[in-house]
Amino acid sequence: MVRVVASAQINAPVDAVFRAVTDIERFPEVNDCVQSVEFLTDQRSGVGTRFQETRSFRGKSMAMDLEVTELVENDHVRIVTESHGTIWDSLFTVRESGEGTDLEITMDAKAMKLMPRLMNPVFKGMFRKGLEQHLQYVRNHFDSQASASA
Secondary structure, X not given: OEEEEEEEEEOOOHHHHHHHHHOHHHHHHHOOOEEEEEEOOOOOXXXXXXXXXXXXXXXXXXXXXXXXXXXXXXXXXXXXXXEOOEEEEEEEEEEEEOOEEEEXXXXXXXXXXXXXXXXXXXXXXXXXXXXXXXXXHHHHHHHHHHHHHO
16 A cells, blocks of 8 residues: 655635535636546535546546545545555545644555556655645635635
């Protein structure tokens, strides 16, 4: 298993940051890589919600089916998907920090096949950059909101 952790300070209250990482319908507004979201269940939020996210990755569109498997309001959410022989288990945690919020993403990549078992450790740096980019998109989302209201 490969574990990658990245965190960032976001200039927004905990509840707003938590909504940004859990309001699935708004993912395309918060993360520039997310092109669209389609729900695979009738429910639109909370544990058990399944959805397909289409995002751009290196100039190509890639769709993944994801599921919210754990959610504690204003604390953390876990979103899991299986892709390319790996279970991607991402835990988003929010904590109040001064005037803002610390947002941490812990991603475990559990290889289910031989090739990912060999290659995932090689790509760990790329995975970290992806998490850091996601955090930057969230930060930019709130920075642009603050600029618009100023």
